[in-house]
Amino acid sequence: MLEFLEASFQYAPGRGIVGANLKVAPGEVLGVVGGNGAGKSTLLGLAAAAMVPQSGEVRLSLTDLAGRTRRFRTDAGLAYRRRVGYLTELAPVYEDLTVVRYLRFRAKVRGERFLRIRRRVNEALERCGLVALRRERIGRLSLGLRRRVALAEALLTVPPVLVLDDPFAGIDAGQRAAFSGMIREVSARSHVLISGHDPQLLSACCTGFCVVRQGKVLPGRLTAQEAMAVLNPPPTKQAQEA
DSSP states (O other): EEEEEEEEEETTTTTEEEEEEEEETTOOOOEOOOOOTTHHHHHHHHHHTSSSOOEEEEEEEEOOTTTTTTEEGGGHHHHTTTEEEEEESEEEEEHHHTHHHHHHHHHHHHTHHHHHHHHHHHHHHHHHHHHGGGTGGGGGOOHHHHHHHHHHHTTTTSEEEEEEEEEETTHHHHHHHHHHHHHHHGGGSSSSEEESOHHHTTTTTTTTEEEEEETOOSSSOOHHHHHHHHHOOOHHHHHHOO
């Protein structure tokens, strides 16, 4: 279980996340939706341990094959971050490297065992449909394919937590469908958080939604239609009369 317990991180008053309480179960794909500046990326950054809560806690409890539960916290640093696959909104990649060299490099940086690196990279290439492009220089790829390389990196170590910040930005409908299929496939063994602005766009892969508004995570798990209604409420009678 991935849990946020009164977790807060603010860049400035009114910017960030305040008092987030949220649980994400194994196998769940939670869509985090809200307007620009609502705090979605901050919430995902806390889940990925890219930032540490200024107050409260984010923790991950995993059960091993013997049924024992071990807890990891954001302040455990590397022990927690190695269990997270993180696709940021900008999806930075090294454009001068080929796809396969980049993924091998990132696997080493993330502490993967030397004997597993080849297998992990090959699995990520196959899962993300990049086998035929393994020798291509990343800088020559389209935006959609570069985001696919970034997703392959996030999946390299088969992470129990997968955090995807607006993964469908700038890609076409066909690539979105392929991404959705990959996310559904890996969610069987991961806690997945995926952010975006449009619940309908994310509904192909999400099992439920939460809404972030003005730095607050609204309570309750919603369907795509319910999230749309919260984000786009009907005009009030006074507004209609005006």
